[in-house]
Amino acid sequence: MALSNSQVTRLGDRLRSSSITNDDLALLDEFRQTFSEIDEKAYTITHKVLENTSDWTATKRKRKTQQSIVDKLCRLPQLRLPQMQDIAGCRIVLKSGTKQASELNNLLLAAFTQQDWQVEGKERDNDGYRAIHIIAKLGKQFYEIQLRTYAQDIWANLVETMSDEKNTLKYGGNEQEQTIMNKLKQLSESFVTIDSEAHNHSIEQYQQRIEAAIRHVLSD
Known part of the structure; x- marks a missing residue:
C-alpha cells in the first residue's frame, strides 16, 4: 500500500521525538524504498549527459540513511519529511573548476526539462561548503544532484x-x-x-x- 502524504508527514514528526519505535523505523525504510524508481530514471538521464561530457572523475549514487534523515529533521524543525529533497540522489565530481561546473549544470537542467521534470540548479555557499545542487522533481518526489569541482x-x-x-x-x-x-x-x-x-x-x-x-x- 502506498504511503499517503499525511502518513509520511506524521512519521517525520514522530522521528523528531526521543522515543522512535521499531515500527517507525520500518515505515521510514519503506518510505526510502519508494525512491527506487525515481532514482533509476534520474540516474539514467544524468549518465546520458555525462557520456558526452569530459572532465568529470566519477559519480556516486547515494540514498540518505535512516540516521541522516532523523538528524536532519531534528536540525530543521520546520521541514516536513515529504519535502526533504535529498533522500535520493547522486554526486558528480569534476576534474576542473567552476566554469566547467556551470556548463555541466546547464546541460543537466536542459536534459531533465526535456523529460518533463521540474528542475532547478542552486549554488550552495554555506560555512565553507560550496557546490551546485540540482533539485529535480517528478510527481511528488525529489532527486538531488550534487555537482562539485575537484577542489570543492x-x-x-x-x-x-x-x-x-x-x-x-x-x-x-x-x-x-x-x-x-x-x-x-x-x-x-x-x-x-x-x-x-x-x-x-x-x-x-x-x-x-x-x-x-x-x-x-x-x-x-
Missing part, C-alpha cells in the same frame, strides 16, 4: 574526515572544532580563486595549486 570535493571530504560521528565540526562544535572550521573556511575561500581560474591551467597545475593552498592554510 576535496574540501567536503576534509570536513568529513575531520568530523566525529555526530558531525559536530559541521554544526557548531566545541572551541577547538570552531578554530579548525575557521581554517577550513579560509581554505574554501582560497579554493574559490583557484576554481575560477582552473580552465586556464592543466589538471596537474590545478591540483598543485590546491595542494599548495592546503599546505599554506592548514600549516599556519
Whole structure:
C-alpha cells in the first residue's frame, strides 16, 4: 500500500521525538524504498549527459540513511519529511573548476526539462561548503544532484574526515572544532580563486595549486 502524504508527514514528526519505535523505523525504510524508481530514471538521464561530457572523475549514487534523515529533521524543525529533497540522489565530481561546473549544470537542467521534470540548479555557499545542487522533481518526489569541482570535493571530504560521528565540526562544535572550521573556511575561500581560474591551467597545475593552498592554510 502506498504511503499517503499525511502518513509520511506524521512519521517525520514522530522521528523528531526521543522515543522512535521499531515500527517507525520500518515505515521510514519503506518510505526510502519508494525512491527506487525515481532514482533509476534520474540516474539514467544524468549518465546520458555525462557520456558526452569530459572532465568529470566519477559519480556516486547515494540514498540518505535512516540516521541522516532523523538528524536532519531534528536540525530543521520546520521541514516536513515529504519535502526533504535529498533522500535520493547522486554526486558528480569534476576534474576542473567552476566554469566547467556551470556548463555541466546547464546541460543537466536542459536534459531533465526535456523529460518533463521540474528542475532547478542552486549554488550552495554555506560555512565553507560550496557546490551546485540540482533539485529535480517528478510527481511528488525529489532527486538531488550534487555537482562539485575537484577542489570543492576535496574540501567536503576534509570536513568529513575531520568530523566525529555526530558531525559536530559541521554544526557548531566545541572551541577547538570552531578554530579548525575557521581554517577550513579560509581554505574554501582560497579554493574559490583557484576554481575560477582552473580552465586556464592543466589538471596537474590545478591540483598543485590546491595542494599548495592546503599546505599554506592548514600549516599556519
